[in-house]
Amino acid sequence: MTGGTAVAFAIGLPIFGMVLILLNDRYPNLRDAITLATSACLALIVFGLVPEVTSGGRPGFVLAEIVPGLAIAFEVEPLGMLFAMVASGLWVVTTFYSIGYMRSHHEENQTRFYACFAIAISSAMGICFSANMLTLFIFYEILTISTYPLVIHSETKDAVKAGRTYLGILIGTSIAFLLMAIIWTWFLTGTLDFTPGGILKGKAEGPILGLLLFLYMYGIGKAALMPIHRWLPAAMVAPTPVSALLHAVAVVKAGVFTVLKVIVYIFGIDTLAGIGQDDWLMYIAAFTVIVASCVALTKDNLKARLAYSTVSQLSYIVLGAALANSIGIIGGGMHIAMHAFGKITLFFCAGAILVASHKTEISEMDGLGRVMPFTFIAFLIGSLSVIGLPPLGGSWSKWYLMLSAAEANLIFFMIVFMASSLLNIAYLMPLVARGFFLPERKDDHHDDHHEEVDFWNGVRFGKIKEAPPFCLFAMTITSAGCILLFFYADRIYKMLAPVAGIQG
Amino acid sequence: MIEHLAALQVVIPLLCAPICMLVRYRDWAWIVALFGSWACLVISWLLLQQVIVGDPISYHMGNWAPPLGIEYRVDTVNAFVLLIVSAIGAVVTPYARESVRAEFGVNRVYLFYTSYMLCLCGLLGVTITGDAFNLFVFLEISSLSSYVLIAMGKDRRALTASYQYLVLGTIGATFIVIGIGLLYAETGTLNMEDLAKRLADQPLSRTVGAAFGFLVVGISLKLALFPLHLWLPNAYTYAPSVVSAFLAATATKVAVYVLLRFLFSIFNVKLSFGVMPLDTILLVLSVIAMFAASAVAIFQPDIKRMLAYSSVAQIGYMVLGISFANVNGIAAGIIHLFNHALMKGGMFLALGCVFYQIASVRLDDMAGLGKRMPWTMAAFVVGGLSLIGVPLTVGFVSKWYLVVGALDRGWWFAALLILLSSLLAVVYIWRVVEVAYLKPAPENAGDIEDAPPSMLIPTWILIGASVFFGINTDLTVGVAKQAAMQLLGAGG
Numbered sequence: 001m002t003g004g005t006a007v008a009f010a011i012g013l014p015i016f017g018m019v020l021i022l023l024n025d026r027y028p029n030l031r032d033a034i035t036l037a038t039s040a041c042l043a044l045i046v047f048g049l050v051p052e053v054t055s056g057g058r059p060g061f062v063l064a065e066i067v068p069g070l071a072i073a074f075e076v077e078p079l080g081m082l083f084a085m086v087a088s089g090l091w092v093v094t095t096f097y098s099i100g101y102m103r104s105h106h107e108e109n110q111t112r113f114y115a116c117f118a119i120a121i122s123s124a125m126g127i128c129f130s131a132n133m134l135t136l137f138i139f140y141e142i143l144t145i146s147t148y149p150l151v152i153h154s155e156t157k158d159a160v161k162a163g164r165t166y167l168g169i170l171i172g173t174s175i176a177f178l179l180m181a182i183i184w185t186w187f188l189t190g191t192l193d194f195t196p197g198g199i200l201k202g203k204a205e206g207p208i209l210g211l212l213l214f215l216y217m218y219g220i221g222k223a224a225l226m227p228i229h230r231w232l233p234a235a236m237v238a239p240t241p242v243s244a245l246l247h248a249v250a251v252v253k254a255g256v257f258t259v260l261k262v263i264v265y266i267f268g269i270d271t272l273a274g275i276g277q278d279d280w281l282m283y284i285a286a287f288t289v290i291v292a293s294c295v296a297l298t299k300d301n302l303k304a305r306l307a308y309s310t311v312s313q314l315s316y317i318v319l320g321a322a323l324a325n326s327i328g329i330i331g332g333g334m335h336i337a338m339h340a341f342g343k344i345t346l347f348f349c350a351g352a353i354l355v356a357s358h359k360t361e362i363s364e365m366d367g368l369g370r371v372m373p374f375t376f377i378a379f380l381i382g383s384l385s386v387i388g389l390p391p392l393g394g395s396w397s398k399w400y401l402m403l404s405a406a407e408a409n410l411i412f413f414m415i416v417f418m419a420s421s422l423l424n425i426a427y428l429m430p431l432v433a434r435g436f437f438l439p440e441r442k443d444d445h446h447d448d449h450h451e452e453v454d455f456w457n458g459v460r461f462g463k464i465k466e467a468p469p470f471c472l473f474a475m476t477i478t479s480a481g482c483i484l485l486f487f488y489a490d491r492i493y494k495m496l497a498p499v500a501g502i503q504g
Numbered sequence: 505m506i507e508h509l510a511a512l513q514v515v516i517p518l519l520c521a522p523i524c525m526l527v528r529y530r531d532w533a534w535i536v537a538l539f540g541s542w543a544c545l546v547i548s549w550l551l552l553q554q555v556i557v558g559d560p561i562s563y564h565m566g567n568w569a570p571p572l573g574i575e576y577r578v579d580t581v582n583a584f585v586l587l588i589v590s591a592i593g594a595v596v597t598p599y600a601r602e603s604v605r606a607e608f609g610v611n612r613v614y615l616f617y618t619s620y621m622l623c624l625c626g627l628l629g630v631t632i633t634g635d636a637f638n639l640f641v642f643l644e645i646s647s648l649s650s651y652v653l654i655a656m657g658k659d660r661r662a663l664t665a666s667y668q669y670l671v672l673g674t675i676g677a678t679f680i681v682i683g684i685g686l687l688y689a690e691t692g693t694l695n696m697e698d699l700a701k702r703l704a705d706q707p708l709s710r711t712v713g714a715a716f717g718f719l720v721v722g723i724s725l726k727l728a729l730f731p732l733h734l735w736l737p738n739a740y741t742y743a744p745s746v747v748s749a750f751l752a753a754t755a756t757k758v759a760v761y762v763l764l765r766f767l768f769s770i771f772n773v774k775l776s777f778g779v780m781p782l783d784t785i786l787l788v789l790s791v792i793a794m795f796a797a798s799a800v801a802i803f804q805p806d807i808k809r810m811l812a813y814s815s816v817a818q819i820g821y822m823v824l825g826i827s828f829a830n831v832n833g834i835a836a837g838i839i840h841l842f843n844h845a846l847m848k849g850g851m852f853l854a855l856g857c858v859f860y861q862i863a864s865v866r867l868d869d870m871a872g873l874g875k876r877m878p879w880t881m882a883a884f885v886v887g888g889l890s891l892i893g894v895p896l897t898v899g900f901v902s903k904w905y906l907v908v909g910a911l912d913r914g915w916w917f918a919a920l921l922i923l924l925s926s927l928l929a930v931v932y933i934w935r936v937v938e939v940a941y942l943k944p945a946p947e948n949a950g951d952i953e954d955a956p957p958s959m960l961i962p963t964w965i966l967i968g969a970s971v972f973f974g975i976n977t978d979l980t981v982g983v984a985k986q987a988a989m990q991l992l993g994a995g996g
Binding site: 068168 | 889892893894895896901903907908911912916919920923924926927930934938942975976977981
């Protein structure tokens with residue numbers, strides 16, 4: 001299979017899978033098997049592209065020309081390759097997890113769930129591989145629309161309300177600002193292709209570049225810069241697998257990925273650093289990092305706390321991009337992968353706790369670590385990676401980001417990164433501590449569901465009441481990933497080096 | 505034969521009208537109308553093919569040479585509008601069979617086809633003619649027949665809606681005929697090309713200025729430019745489903761074409777936008793239309809009325825494109841004319857399917873329809889996405905060129921307003937989506953199936969086209985740019 005065909009398959013395969021999923025509505029086992037097979041094939045295809053891309057190849061193809069001179073075209077470059085590997089690899093794991101979670105939780109409309117999930121992944125692949133800003137924008141919008149049914153999955157009033165916030169902010173910012181910025185760029189330069197070194201160089205004056213940067217950054221609502229971050233906490237009404245893969249990995253990372261793409265390939269880091277129009281962006285990102293962490297501290301609901309943590313972590317990447325030097329880009333790109341593994345583990349744990357013990361609030365989880373030791377150890381590993389302690393993957397991306405601040409001679413932002421790490425400890429560790437060291441609470445809702453325990457809905461072993469095996473398996477993989485990434489970070493560095501303009 | 509195509513374009517529907525009347529039996533009348541509308545489509549396609557590659561076609565009615573005789577003149581601009589009108593006609597007619605049978609008394613069906621054919625004839629005539637007074641005559645034919653069509657609505661309020669439209673439409677027509685009269689008094693000719701030549705030669709007189717004013721106001725009333733849109737919401741709401749779809753997709757579009765023709769071909773850019781401050785006026789009015797009408801649409805409990813207000817807003821986009829007075833802007837106006845015809849026509853047809861099954865188009869009654877009529881509602885949603893301007897739909901292409909036109913003109917705030925106003929469309933479309941898909945159907949709702957294929961297929965043809973032309977823009981953008989350059993070239 002040539003590179004171009006592989007790219008086409010990567011985008012088309014999930015769609016094909018979706019059709020099969022819809023056709024097998026009545027046979028849940030077959031349907032879930034199809035999802036699993038599709039995700040595995042996708043991961044194989046994506047990983048098969050890696051050798052070609054790392055050796056300097058840029059496989060791609062042109063699908064159609066929408067407006068004369070503007071095509072829906074795809075081209076794989078290292079940054080997109082990295083994001084595609086993360087998204088497709090974690091889709092396989094999440095599919096395992098979903099099967100355990102959805103069955104154990106007796107969710108309705110599972111076919112719709114898996115079908116929309118497949119479209120979302122397909123559009124994430126489209127975002128990864130797009131060769132120009134128009135293509136990226138198209139898949140960006142498809143991603144928004146295809147995740148809407150997932151957010152409102154439960155169809156309760158709260159879900160519908162959250163869906164409005166979700167759609168309102170994401171569609172609103174993308175149409176009002178992002179599209180404006182894209183058309184403006186096209187008007188100024190006559191192209192939207194992602195070009196190393198940027199396309200805006202010499203085409204616009206300083207203030208206009210500043211305005212364009214503003215339109216781009218606030219147009220990419222998925223990057224959740226404050227104050228347009230509200231959709232992300234709202235999206236937490238979705239079932240946990242959605243929060244895990246889409247709202248910790250695919251959707252939000254699509255946002256920061258777009259930020260990186262825009263800064264590297266549309267503006268060009270040299271252009272951006274040269275004009276000094278991005279100071280405000282650094283401060284906004286730093287503000288988001290700190291404030292979102294503080295908000296996370298106040299949340300008792302575990303998923304809400306994780307959501308605000310994500311908002312904060314996304315701004316790490318935006319800050320890395322705004323610092324506009326090579327190390328910052330590498331740190332930002334690496335953080336996409338590192339944070340993805342850490343945060344998905346945390347969400348898996350949150351879902352496992354919900355399924356096994358029906359608890360959502362952190363204050364209710366005293367002593368739960370002794371009942372669900374496996375889940376809590378995974379949570380610990382995920383937390384440490386998000387905080388950025390060795391020997392876990394998260395330490396490397398934070399290392400490079402801080403190095404980037406140092407290189408730009410901006411000590412203030414180094415302090416921001418450090419302060420945020422402390423805040424991470426403050427909002428993630430208490431759960432682990434409560435779980436293992438506090439005595440179990442006997443008072444409130446001790447309504448042990450005396451339901452039959454079978455393979456699909458849990459593991460019981462003495463005092464231990466764990467989540468279904470499928471969920472445990474998924475958590476094992478991702479937390480192992482956190483550890484492995486610590487040792488293989490140099491591969492990511494080498495892969496991203498050409499993007500940042502460093503000769504490997 | 506081939507050289508008479510221009511005449512046949514109008515003559516065929518004009519002949520079909522009395523035949524419908526004579527055959528009386530409803531299915532035969534339908535077959536005649538079907539033949540008429542499909543023949544029109546073929547002819548307009550052939551005409552467009554001819555003028556894309558060659559010079560404009562000039563056809564002399566009855567061999568009387570212009571400027572004395574009536575000339576039919578087909579260039580890229582009106583060939584494209586002819587195609588839009590006849591294509592909508594050709595799609596709506598097959599749909600009409602079931603829908604009309606359900607909504608009309610059995611005895612009045614042939615009357616519907618008669619006035620429908622007359623209306624089609626009028627609209628095509630307005631578009632094809634190269635004679636200013638002839639244009640007025642056809643405008644009256646289409647108007648009078650549309651009053652009849654609207655009055656045929658089941659709801660008795662259709663009569664008052666039709667009457668309201670009659671009063672306002674007549675005022676508009678009067679303004680137009682006064683304008684044409686003044687031009688005749690000043691120049692002594694009615695042929696458009698001749699008019700343009702003579703107007704360009706002489707200095708601007710008060711008479712010409714007055715004619716310009718009368719014409720612009722009269723045409724704006726016909727195309728429902730804010731604040732002259734008051735006739736439109738009632739007319740579209742209470743008209744029979746087929747009629748709403750047909751008129752929404754064609755009547756206002758033809759009026760927009762007439763505006764283009766007068767502003768650019770008969771008067772010229774210098775007069776329209778230089779001497780007269782028309783660009784500012786159109787800009788302000790169309791921006792208000794975009795926001796005010798969309799905002800009103802959000803609060804409508806009746807979905808047909810909601811779409812009607814949305815139409816007023818969308819006409820704002822077309823006029824906004826015209827007000828930029830540059831190639832990209834005018835092309836955007838023409839592209840949106842085509843695109844809006846597809847999506848709004850498709851959406852009104854989808855509503856017709858809803859009305860066919862549940863005899864209501866009120867939002868409250870549409871609860872749970874997403875599951876009960878999946879194909880119909882899916883069509884509505886896709887049309888709605890296009891209205892919002894989501895990429896891969898035609899609405900996106902329109903918006904793209906509108907914004908480029910605005911930037912070209914240097915009005916970046918207008919560009920921002922275009923995009924902001926499309927967010928209002930998200931709100932009013934999503935209201936429907938939430939009710940149709942997320943609210944359970946009422947207890948007492950009987951078992952219903954989706955609409956019959958003879959209605960669903962035409963609906964999906966329009967909706968499918970609104971996706972197809974969102975991806976493949978060769979026809980729309982290519983023709984619209986050529987048309988815009990012709991319009992500007994003729995005036996400059």
